[in-house]
Amino acid sequence: MALLSQTEPIPMGKNATYIKLLSAQVVSLVGTGISTLTLALLAWDIAGDEASVVLGIAFALKMIAYVGLAPVFGAIAHKLPRKPAMITLDLVRAGFIMFLPFVTETWQIYVLVFCINACSAGFTPLYQSTLPAVLPDENQYLRALSFSRLAYDLEQIISPLLTASLLVVLGFRQLFILNAFTFLLSAILLMICVFPLIKATPHCENGPLNQLKYGLQSYLSTSRLRALWIGYLAASAASAMVIVNTVVYVNQILAGGEQETALAMAAVGFGSMVVALKLPKWLEGRKLRGFMLLGSSMIVVAFVIAAQLPGWYGFIWVCLLFGAGMSFIQTPAGVLITRSCQDEDATAFFAAHFSLTHLWWLFTYLLAGWSAVMLGLSASYWVMGVLCLGSLLAVYRWFPKED
Numbered sequence: 001m002a003l004l005s006q007t008e009p010i011p012m013g014k015n016a017t018y019i020k021l022l023s024a025q026v027v028s029l030v031g032t033g034i035s036t037l038t039l040a041l042l043a044w045d046i047a048g049d050e051a052s053v054v055l056g057i058a059f060a061l062k063m064i065a066y067v068g069l070a071p072v073f074g075a076i077a078h079k080l081p082r083k084p085a086m087i088t089l090d091l092v093r094a095g096f097i098m099f100l101p102f103v104t105e106t107w108q109i110y111v112l113v114f115c116i117n118a119c120s121a122g123f124t125p126l127y128q129s130t131l132p133a134v135l136p137d138e139n140q141y142l143r144a145l146s147f148s149r150l151a152y153d154l155e156q157i158i159s160p161l162l163t164a165s166l167l168v169v170l171g172f173r174q175l176f177i178l179n180a181f182t183f184l185l186s187a188i189l190l191m192i193c194v195f196p197l198i199k200a201t202p203h204c205e206n207g208p209l210n211q212l213k214y215g216l217q218s219y220l221s222t223s224r225l226r227a228l229w230i231g232y233l234a235a236s237a238a239s240a241m242v243i244v245n246t247v248v249y250v251n252q253i254l255a256g257g258e259q260e261t262a263l264a265m266a267a268v269g270f271g272s273m274v275v276a277l278k279l280p281k282w283l284e285g286r287k288l289r290g291f292m293l294l295g296s297s298m299i300v301v302a303f304v305i306a307a308q309l310p311g312w313y314g315f316i317w318v319c320l321l322f323g324a325g326m327s328f329i330q331t332p333a334g335v336l337i338t339r340s341c342q343d344e345d346a347t348a349f350f351a352a353h354f355s356l357t358h359l360w361w362l363f364t365y366l367l368a369g370w371s372a373v374m375l376g377l378s379a380s381y382w383v384m385g386v387l388c389l390g391s392l393l394a395v396y397r398w399f400p401k402e403d
Contacts, residue, residue, distance in 0.1 A: 017193050021122050022147060024189040026104055027125070028090070030162070031182025034175050035097065037163050037265060039109070040247040041172045041258055046106060049252075049373075052107050054371020055244045061110055062117040067355045069121035082126055083195045085112045089123040090187035097183070101175040106289035128350040132338055133196040135153030141338065143280060148334075198372065209272075215348030219356065220302035222340045227399035228290070229356050233391040234296040235329040236360035237384045238322040240368040242268050249377060253309055267316050271323025279331050287334045292372075295328025296392035307355065307378050 039058070103109055118355050128231045131148075135141045166175055246264050250256040256264075277299040279291070302321035305314060333353070338349060341349040364384070371380035 003155055012135070012140050015134065016193070018355035019145065020125070020130075020189050020193045021131065021134065022144075024186040025148065027182050027189065028186040030180035034163050034166075034182075035179040036243060037262055038172045038175045038179075039100075039113075040261065042100070042103065042109065043106075044247050045172075046104070046109075049248075052244055052248050052369045054109065054257075054369075056240075056365050056367075057106075058109050058113045059240070059365040060362050060369075063358045063365060065114050065312035066119040066124075066358040067117055067362060068119045073122040073125055073351065082130060083190060083193065086123055086126050087187045087190050089119045089126075090183045090190065093123075094187075097176055097180040101173040117203065119315045124399040125351040125354055128256050128334070128354070130195065136218070141334075150382035164259040167258050169264070189213065200237070217358070218341070219352040219355065223400055224288075224336055224399065225340055225353070227289075227374075227395050229353075230391055230394045230398065231292045231296060231329050232333075232357040233360045233364075234299045234388040235326045236357070236364045237368075237388050237391075238299045238302065238326050240302075240361060241381070241384055242319070244365060244368040245372050245377065253377065254312055254315065264311075264315065264319055266324075267319035268323040271320035272327040273323075275324045275327035276331055277391060279327070281333075283332065288336060289401065291328045291332060291350055292395055292399065293392065294389060295325040296395060298325035300327065300385055300388045300392060303381050303388060307385065309378050309380035344360040352396060374378045 039378060040051070040055060043054040043058070045053045069353045093116050096112055096119070097319050099108075099112055131144060133142055135144050163172075166178075172264070220229075231298070238315070242265065247261045250261045250264055254260065302325065306318045308314070310318070337349050339352055364387075367387075368380065368384065371383050375383070
């Protein structure tokens with residue numbers, strides 16, 4: 001099976017390629033986190049109370065780019081020069097982001113969000129499938145997945161706090177330029193990496209469409225991966241409500257502003273980070289199924305509390321539960337995938353996972369935006385909570401107890 005190393009692995013702290021890859025990921029994530037928050041502020045500035053709909057459509061377009069293009073990139077990844085491709089995608093993303101400070105219409109947001117994330121759809125499967133080759137030892141790879149999740153979680157804390165601080169001296173439109181420079185720095189770090197060679201397998205030689213079909217069919221034919229996919233519905237619902245409706249909740253219900261929005265999103269990141277730090281230890285000798293069920297349950301509880309439209313204290317607890325629940329579901333995902341495929345198949349499996357799970361985000365972003373405007377925030381939280389309850393019951397039934 002994948003990731004079974006027969007030789008003593010290089011210590012992670014001395015693996016120069018891994019350190020540079022992780023640094024590039026952290027730098028670009030901080031920039032992306034700043035842009036996500038400033039995009040919410042931009043939508044509020046342009047559309048006001050209709051910001052939920054604007055953000056719902058914008059992030060749905062992001063998911064369309066992911067769902068439509070990630071499998072294509074995954075299918076042709078074995079033919080691409082991995083390092084030049086990732087550097088080019090970073091540079092193109094930086095170029096598109098430089099246009100965001102000058103946006104005045106909602107359609108401009110939609111076009112730029114789609115273009116930026118079309119590049120991300122290519123970059124992410126390339127990065128994910130490179131990591132197991134850089135760290136062939138399973139224990140190291142498990143820690144690397146935790147560190148990657150921790151990077152996401154730290155971004156959710158650092159980016160909002162950094163944004164809140166920068167908003168004191170800068171306008172939110174100027175912060176997009178900072179995001180562009182983070183992608184430039186990420187590209188520089190990738191330039192000095194030495195990438196490992198990854199061999200192709202016979203099915204890779206049958207063309208991109210067959211490779212795409214292979215990845216999707218293989219992923220969906222594995223019972224634990226099907227359950228993982230269903231579990232991601234709860235994580236995507238929580239994420240969609242945080243990104244689409246936090247700015248609206250803070251302004252409408254809590255009478256807050258830009259800095260309060262940033263702090264609320266930081267609470268989500270803090271909840272996720274706590275779980276990411278502890279999960280590798282908790283996973284030792286335990287099955288992943290229980291942690292996925294726990295994460296889904298926490299998200300359901302968070303939606304029930306949020307539907308009551310609590311004040312600041314209650315809303316912070318909602319944010320913490322959302323973050324922790326998402327981390328319980330998403331952090332072990334890489335382990336499940338790599339245990340279910342050979343090393344050389346990782347690109348196809350990760351591309352399939354990326355696209356299939358982002359179908360949920362496409363759906364939940366639109367539902368979060370539409371339900372909040374048409375039904376109100378309280379009803380929107382109830383709708384998403386019922387959706388997550390269905391996901392929880394499906395994971396309980398379909399994830400093999402003995403796997």
